Amino acid sequence: MSDGDDGQPGIGRVEAFSDGVIAIIITIMVLELKAPDEPGLPQLWRLWPTFLAYVLSFAYVGIYWVNHHRLLSHARRVTNGLVWFNLILLFALSLVPFSTAYLGGQHFSRDATLVYLVSMLLPALAYVPLQQIVRTSGTQSEAAGRYHRRAVRKGIVASLIYLAGLPLTFVSPWPGIACAALVAFLWFLPKSPIDAWFEG
Amino acid sequence: MSDGDDGQPGIGRVEAFSDGVIAIIITIMVLELKAPDEPGLPQLWRLWPTFLAYVLSFAYVGIYWVNHHRLLSHARRVTNGLVWFNLILLFALSLVPFSTAYLGGQHFSRDATLVYLVSMLLPALAYVPLQQIVRTSGTQSEAAGRYHRRAVRKGIVASLIYLAGLPLTFVSPWPGIACAALVAFLWFLPKSPIDAWFEG
């Protein structure tokens, strides 16, 4: 497709479509949390691995929604690259419900934790070209520049933590899961320690 | 994330994403209403607990959508707190399809009713910090102030009714269910008796 850009309003529709896809991704994960057929609270308690995997992934996809929302607020026009790499990012995110179901269903086994950490890395990789596109074709203000530097830095730190989780999972799955939880926690803090570290 | 706010347009996207998630939550609950494989109206009639649980939860999530819609109409800017506590509220609401399926599948057993009432309380708790954020950073008009006072009051009354439902459920699940139905009914009335009570 080389039909050129459609101007600013197009970004609204890219956002709306992405919002729709991310909203569905984040919500269909709860379908894995199947209500037990038998009565009794012990039967309910057995769902904890599925529930914990759901909490982690909800936080993860929520973080991506926030990041995506901030990134696109700096975009100025809809280019082919933006549309396609945005679709690739959505595709990578759409695998999270699968790896979440696998992680919960396999009770945080080593294999499932490895698959899960890889599925955390894929959207991080897909985010890089999208960010590059917005950086070069989007708003060029100083605030945008600072935003991009911080976002790139955070993306690298998050990817390194996920990567560190892979060998740790061979020792035990829990340090691997802790890596995924750590990223969510770092993002949740009002003043990111990653920024504080770099900007002193 | 400490990248500051993105100004007013950002609220539109927070609303759009929340609308998407709430629309999915409210609609996937109908998937629990599985069409019977065998013919005959008695087989259809057996679905009544699932249907009743669906009606209650549809009203509940619908009330949250209306409240959320009103609350965000008083927000002026997208802060970190708003984004994250909004995600926490959506997470709490996303557990409603689970507790609804459990309530219907267990035919309104005591355990299932307790789980259901707790799942009604969680969004009410998650709503408190979100409302506080909009109250302090949002519109400061007198109408906004009156709105917030009324909303806080209603939130407290609703939470107290749900809490009262918990011990009542140990007597029989039906008073517990009646508490959930009562809140939906109070919200549905054009002129809330809760307001009339407090404002004379």
Next chain:
Amino acid sequence: MSDGDDGQPGIGRVEAFSDGVIAIIITIMVLELKAPDEPGLPQLWRLWPTFLAYVLSFAYVGIYWVNHHRLLSHARRVTNGLVWFNLILLFALSLVPFSTAYLGGQHFSRDATLVYLVSMLLPALAYVPLQQIVRTSGTQSEAAGRYHRRAVRKGIVASLIYLAGLPLTFVSPWPGIACAALVAFLWFLPKSPIDAWFEG
């Protein structure tokens, strides 16, 4: 809730939420069309009742989306009544995937056709108060008046056709199904014969 209306922008969010719910309702029906596990085209062919029920219901929900879209374009402000009766309409529509699955799964049996026709009538009933609210509180132009007269007339004709389908179904389900198909066909025509009939 008696917090008054939020002005014109609120209608956009009522539309967005309704669009989300209707989009999900119309799309989750395809999940009933389960791909056969065994190879061979005869196994595929056996899905025809489910497929036919899906086509009918997709047209039905699509018509409601179009009607809803037109109705709300005449609304001027978001009242409590509008919000709540809109939720009731969405609830009535959310039962269509259930009755569609039942109709297809029961191979257009008499009972399933009756349930289906009733589920077609419920949104028509829920539409009446919603339309009344927009009529009295919305745009008062002559075009709006003509729109409302036509819409009421069509709603009555559609309801009468569905009602006529109920006794016909006791003879054979096919006349009942034909009634549902007839309504979809009348709506699809560019110049409605219902308007031509009444307006000469």
Next chain:
Amino acid sequence: MSDGDDGQPGIGRVEAFSDGVIAIIITIMVLELKAPDEPGLPQLWRLWPTFLAYVLSFAYVGIYWVNHHRLLSHARRVTNGLVWFNLILLFALSLVPFSTAYLGGQHFSRDATLVYLVSMLLPALAYVPLQQIVRTSGTQSEAAGRYHRRAVRKGIVASLIYLAGLPLTFVSPWPGIACAALVAFLWFLPKSPIDAWFEG
């Protein structure tokens, strides 16, 4: 329905509803990718046909979203034809999750590949009248004319490639699948070779 058009704002709601439906279509396909119950990477590896079918269909539906987005950006008003043929296009696209599940579940058998290629052709056919409507009632600028000529040309080339896949599938399913992949690849390229071929 012959109530006339609702002016420009209506296009926004047609887009929003279409975005919602397409977002759900593209995302529910991942539900077919069911996490294996047994541990071990070989059990995971067995999912490759479902995964490959998902990748192909995600790209396919994504392409339609991009095309639809571009097409409607040239529309000026919401006509009856636009609304109804848009619904027909959405219906055709809603069958893709079914044919994708069939393709993956049948491990790319000949029958499943034929069904899949036919389900790729249906939206292409449904797109023709929609494009014609926007072409005659939409923006009449030279850029719009060039856009329409290119889009028609690409639609024809894509349909011919899918059609060519049908007889090839009788030899072996893989050339059929290659045809579906080829179309996705041609669309993904920044400067389409189809345009280069025709415009020298």
